[in-house]
Amino acid sequence: MKKVKLSNGIQMPEIGFGTYLTTKEDEEFSTVLADAITAGYRHFDTASFYKNERQLGDAVKKSGIPRKDFFITSKVNLDEMGYEKTKETFAATLSRLDMNYVDLYLIHWPCLNGEPENWRELDTETWKAIEELYEEGKVRAIGVSNFLVHHLENLLLECRIVPMVDQIEFHPGYTQEETREFCKERGIVVEAWSPFGRGAVLEDEYLLSLARKYHVSTSQICLRFILQCGAVPLPKSSSVPRMKQNQDVYGFELSAEDMKGILSMREKGFSGFYPDKI
Numbered sequence: 001m002k003k004v005k006l007s008n009g010i011q012m013p014e015i016g017f018g019t020y021l022t023t024k025e026d027e028e029f030s031t032v033l034a035d036a037i038t039a040g041y042r043h044f045d046t047a048s049f050y051k052n053e054r055q056l057g058d059a060v061k062k063s064g065i066p067r068k069d070f071f072i073t074s075k076v077n078l079d080e081m082g083y084e085k086t087k088e089t090f091a092a093t094l095s096r097l098d099m100n101y102v103d104l105y106l107i108h109w110p111c112l113n114g115e116p117e118n119w120r121e122l123d124t125e126t127w128k129a130i131e132e133l134y135e136e137g138k139v140r141a142i143g144v145s146n147f148l149v150h151h152l153e154n155l156l157l158e159c160r161i162v163p164m165v166d167q168i169e170f171h172p173g174y175t176q177e178e179t180r181e182f183c184k185e186r187g188i189v190v191e192a193w194s195p196f197g198r199g200a201v202l203e204d205e206y207l208l209s210l211a212r213k214y215h216v217s218t219s220q221i222c223l224r225f226i227l228q229c230g231a232v233p234l235p236k237s238s239s240v241p242r243m244k245q246n247q248d249v250y251g252f253e254l255s256a257e258d259m260k261g262i263l264s265m266r267e268k269g270f271s272g273f274y275p276d277k278i
Contacts, residue, residue, distance in 0.1 A: 001042065001247065004232060006164040007187045010141045012104070013043035013071050014227065015247055018193060018236035019052055020045075032238045033059035039243040045167075045193075045234050047075035047108055048093055057097035067099065075108035075145055076130075078278065081122050086129035090138070105130055105139040106167060109278050110151035123151065124158040131161050141165065145193075146275040149182045156186075167191035170231055172201050172222055173268030184230065192226045195233040197269020204268060206261065214252045217245060224249045225262050 003011040080089040111119035143165030170192035202218045211218045226233040235246045
């Protein structure tokens with residue numbers, strides 16, 4: 001697996017495995033995680049909100065593969081934000097994962113529907129706690145999730161450490177160019193959640209035509225597009241063949257014309273989760 005270098009020099013696998021919408025009650029999820037590890041995934045994205053950190057930690061341990069070979073991300077949720085609560089939440093995350101550190105820790109969302117009114121202070125207080133976790137060596141890299149330009153600008157006014165990652169919804173049909181360009185200018189790596197637009201773009205006629213042109217699947221077109229935009233996709237699948245296929249995206253390259261065509265697509269597959277209204 002190829003890797004991308006974060007601003008602090010840490011190497012992160014260029015393709016991760018998403019775990020959203022899987023819970024601790026999902027008995028099949030442990031098998032999915034084991035299959036993903038066997039298929040070659042070492043970068044896994046979870047969050048306290050997902051309620052599956054314990055299963056992920058168990059899967060890593062049962063794999064027999066050294067912890068250092070994995071790149072594990074988790075996030076502090078909206079109702080856990082603030083300086084003290086973030087520290088408590090992180091300690092609980094480590095306990096559930098049964099790990100001594102995480103590779104990447106993120107603020108999951110920047111604010112709660114514009115409330116509380118002091119969301120700007122809440123973001124910066126939460127970030128201060130995360131900076132300290134980083135400086136204490138409990139986190140190898142730090143960042144944010146779903147932060148748009150105005151959220152990032154607020155954080156940059158107060159932060160001592162610039163976020164290394166911004167994980168946003170990004171896929172054909174929803175490309176968030178303003179936020180991606182802002183991140184690029186500041187050395188912030190963009191991660192792409194929902195790289196297939198919740199499946200809505202996989203049957204898009206234009207993407208299907210590109211899949212035929214390059215003799216690949218539409219999911220591979222989506223992932224290759226994201227990679228060529230300089231972002232890190234986080235696909236997920238319960239099918240082993242698709243897990244492998246989603247990593248097999250280095251044998252072709254989209255032309256400049258086709259990249260422009262995808263960037264010009266009308267909005268499609270948007271989750272409806274707008275960061276200022278969560």
